[in-house]
Amino acid sequence: MAQTDLCPICGAGQVTAQVETEYLEYKGQTSLLPLHFANCDHCQSDFAGSSESKRNKRVAIAFHKSLDGLLTGAEICAIRSHYKITQNQAARLFGGGPVAFSKYENEDVAQSEAMDNLL
Numbered sequence: 001m002a003q004t005d006l007c008p009i010c011g012a013g014q015v016t017a018q019v020e021t022e023y024l025e026y027k028g029q030t031s032l033l034p035l036h037f038a039n040c041d042h043c044q045s046d047f048a049g050s051s052e053s054k055r056n057k058r059v060a061i062a063f064h065k066s067l068d069g070l071l072t073g074a075e076i077c078a079i080r081s082h083y084k085i086t087q088n089q090a091a092r093l094f095g096g097g098p099v100a101f102s103k104y105e106n107e108d109v110a111q112s113e114a115m116d117n118l119l
Contacts (some may be wrong), residue, residue, distance in 0.1 A: 009047065010040060010045070013041045013042025015039065016038065017052075018036070018038060020037075024063060034059060061110050070113070071111070076104050076105050087100075087101035088101075095115075
């Protein structure tokens with residue numbers, strides 16, 4: 001979110017990007033993770049737009065994958081690159097849909113344990 005964006009709530013203030021750390025618990029484990037949001041200098045509203053929500057979701061998925069013992073997005077990308085196949089080719093070989101590997105590699109979704117074992 002750019003510094004010059006107007007607040008979608010009040011329409012008058014300028015919004016600025018903010019990051020605070022928050023605790024997230026999963027499977028009995030707690031970790032301090034960055035939470036992205038925006039703040040309006042006029043109405044003082046804090047909110048997460050689509051880009052902030054996407055970043056927050058990716059952070060949470062990466063945390064979940066680490067506790068589930070699943071490959072990270074970077075590790076999946078490295079495996080795919082090692083075999084010199086595209087994301088589309090990997091999806092056709094392993095299944096999961098045409099954009100599955102893009103989602104796995106960007107931490108947009110967590111791959112299943114079965115997919116993880118295949119890789």
